[in-house]
Amino acid sequence: MTAGSLRYGIQLPVQSQSTIYAESWEAGAGPGDLVEIARAADRAGFAYLACCDHVAVPRRLAPAMSTVWYDPVATLSFLAGVTERVGLLSHVAVVALRHPLVTAKQYATLDHLCGGRLVLGVGAGHVPEEFETLGVDFARRGPLLDECVDALRAALGPEEFPAHHGKAYDFEDLGQRPRPAQPAVPLWVGGSSPAAVRRAALKGDGWLPQGDPRDRMPAQIGRIRQLREQAGLDGPFVVGAITEPLYVGPPAWDVGRRTISGAPEAVAESLRAYRAMGVHQIQVRFRSRSRGELVDQIAAFGAEVAPRLD
Structure with missing residues (x-):
């Protein structure tokens, strides 16, 4: 597992507008x-900035x-050009919908252009019609994702002519340039089902939970540690969490009962429990x-909450 400071990223608004979390102002943004x-x-x-x-x-x-879901490669590439250091995360790319060489070409180019700021988050997907329309077997999305991860490891590595020989994908002697700026693009696996947690532990460089409440996190993290220990994996591994909604400062409006709000120290104290x-x-x-x-909240978090996270 990875030690160090508790880092913080954001799933961007506007680019996905599910009614579960989108604010009303995003519809016109x-x-x-x-x-x-x-x-x-x-x-x-x-x-990081994350895109679905x-x-x-x-x-x-x-x-x-x-139906508002911006394309992650196009969106992250656009934002790479107007930022300087923040990482760029796909949370998550449904990679089984596309051939791994197509995915590798897109994300390798993005990493090359942004100077090595990419984190590739991948997940199985959950909408049958997407898979059926694109000619991919929805029932096999788990095994396909497993193989995609292996194929992407090869295709996003340092070799100009990567090779992968699997059941669904088979390629070699096909060159792709530009190569990613990073020697190895971090690959985080999303999902909270038993299969997703196992996939993250054994195949990923990190885990992106999907909707786990705070009280479920210790058991999930314990399972990941157990699986990695049993497999003899002891390299760096990044455990993520999606927090409750936040509001820095005393809100003057109804921010919802689940929202963590108040003085910066109170918000930080609650978030330190994740670490x-x-x-x-x-x-x-x-x-x-x-x-x-929102911009004011982001600034307040960075200036007043983040220094207190550790």
Whole structure:
């Protein structure tokens, strides 16, 4: 496992607008808002900006999920050009929807262009219609993701002519340049099912939980440690967590009963509990009524909460 300071990143607003978490102002937002938010996170010391992945949302799910899902490669590339140091995370790319060489070409180019700031987060996906329409067997998405991870390890490594020989994908003697700027692009696995946790522990460089409440985290982290120990894996591994919604300072409006709010020390004290569990990076989301309020929240977190996390 990885030691050190508790790092913090943000799942970007606007680029995905599920009714579960989107604020009302996001419906009218666009590229300029994303730029200002990304720059604010960059200034505030955030470890990464995260972007989701859905190719198309079926009509039956649109009322809950909405159909607003920006493409992660295009979005992260756009934001790489207007930021300086913040990392760029796909949370998560549904890589089984595409051939690994296509995915590798896109993300290797992104990492090359941004100077090595990419973290590739991958997950199994959950929308059958996406898979069926793109000609991929939804029932086999788990084994396909397992093989995709292996194929991407090869295709995103240092070799110009990577090789992979598997059941679903087979390639060699096919060159791809530019290569990633990083010698090895970090690969974090998302999901909280037993299969996803096992995949993260055995195949990933990190774990991105999906909706685990705080009280479930210790057991999940314990399982990851057990699986890695049993497999003889002792290299660096990043454990993530998605926090409750946050609001820095006393809110003057109803931010919801689950929201952690109040003075910076109170917010930091609550978040320090994640580090005590064995979490290395937290993904935060702030309640806000406008882009301006969100930018202010990001700045307040970086200046007043982050120094107290450790």
